Amino acid sequence: MAELLKLGVLISGSGSNLQSIIDHIEKGTLPAQIKIVVSNNPEAYGLTRAKKHGIPCAVLKHQNFLNREDFDCELIRILQNAGVDLIVLAGFMRILTRDFLHIFEQKIINIHPALLPAFPGTHVQQKAIDYGVKFSGCTVHFVDEGVDTGPIIIQAVVPVLPDDNAETLANRILKEEHKIYPQAIRYFAEGRIIKNGRHVEIKNFRNPDHAAIHNPPLER
Numbered sequence: 687m688a689e690l691l692k693l694g695v696l697i698s699g700s701g702s703n704l705q706s707i708i709d710h711i712e713k714g715t716l717p718a719q720i721k722i723v724v725s726n727n728p729e730a731y732g733l734t735r736a737k738k739h740g741i742p743c744a745v746l747k748h749q750n751f752l753n754r755e756d757f758d759c760e761l762i763r764i765l766q767n768a769g770v771d772l773i774v775l776a777g778f779m780r781i782l783t784r785d786f787l788h789i790f791e792q793k794i795i796n797i798h799p800a801l802l803p804a805f806p807g808t809h810v811q812q813k814a815i816d817y818g819v820k821f822s823g824c825t826v827h828f829v830d831e832g833v834d835t836g837p838i839i840i841q842a843v844v845p846v847l848p849d850d851n852a853e854t855l856a857n858r859i860l861k862e863e864h865k866i867y868p869q870a871i872r873y874f875a876e877g878r879i880i881k882n883g884r885h886v887e888i889k890n891f892r893n894p895d896h897a898a899i900h901n902p903p904l905e906r
């Protein structure tokens with residue numbers, strides 16, 4: 687059997703994406719293992735989820751560090767000790783330093799609850815509603831020095847409905863996050879990602895779908 691991809695998952699909150707990764711691993715649909723979960727927030731519910739599944743956890747309170755560099759230095763040490771192959775940001779609310787990005791170059795991915803490059807940053811479900819877009823969604827991308835600007839690996843699209851608020855839209859998007867994040871990690875585990883500048887090609891992807899989607903729907 688091929689070796690399992692070793693993951694370090696960084697969280698700050700609820701950890702529902704972490705949970706979906708754990709569930710896929712336990713179901714046998716994701717050939718990976720989580721070596722460590724790190725949270726900057728000791729209250730993050732994701733820590734409880736990880737412990738329930740016997741996954742090692744570390745808490746790094748950013749308030750205990752003088753600056754970002756010191757915080758990242760400790761984070762790097764923890765992740766290197768755990769021997770991780772891929773760093774998965776799952777609701778991790780910290781900006782990473784240049785050093786961190788350099789050490790784990792091409793090995794850091796993030797999930798963002800909008801269809802990038804639209805709506806980078808925070809509170810993006812509300813921003814999508816305020817703008818009046820008919821579709822939003824989620825994006826898994828490589829992490830680079832910008833905010834949510836790295837090369838895109840996979841996206842999912844959801845409609846924005848007339849009576850949506852930020853919470854209903856976030857929930858619709860989150861359901862898709864829980865599908866595409868494990869899928870993106872699987873691409874890594876199976877060695878199917880070819881990155882060429884901004885372009886990420888997935889080798890041997892199945893079931894290409896060329897159908898357009900419409901919102902509101904087309905009427906015949």
Ligand code: GRF
Nearest residue numbers: 700701702703777797798799
């Ligand atoms: C998700 O919406 C993710 O896209 C964003 O932060 C949220 C984390 O949710 N980066 P959870 O902690 O995985 O439930």
